[in-house]
Amino acid sequence: MRIVVDLTRCQAYAQCVFLAPRVFELHGEESLMYDPVVPDGQLDHVRRAAAACPVQAILVGEAVSVGAR
Numbered sequence: 405m406r407i408v409v410d411l412t413r414c415q416a417y418a419q420c421v422f423l424a425p426r427v428f429e430l431h432g433e434e435s436l437m438y439d440p441v442v443p444d445g446q447l448d449h450v451r452r453a454a455a456a457c458p459v460q461a462i463l464v465g466e467a468v469s470v471g472a473r
Contacts (some may be wrong), residue, residue: 405442405464407450413461420453420462428453 407427409420414436420428421436427446429437442450442464454462 405447405450406440407438407442407454408440408463409436409438410461410463411436413459414457415459415461417458419456419458423453423456424449 409428416430416434416436418428418430420438421430424446426443427439427450431437450462450464454460454464
């Protein structure tokens with residue numbers, strides 16, 4: 405499973421970091437880092453993080469294009 409974060413939409417509220425810390429990491433105050441390939445056992449955490457994102461910047465799915473990042 406893959407994820408893409410629309411970094412132009414992301415406002416660094418960091419809800420994803422709290423809900424899926426093994427996938428998302430905040431560097432500084434506004435720079436979000438993430439692994440586009442969801443690690444084993446983290447899919448539920450990532451889905452909760454995507455649902456909790458106030459600006460809906462996280463896309464989750466097998467059809468997500470890596471080039472869309």
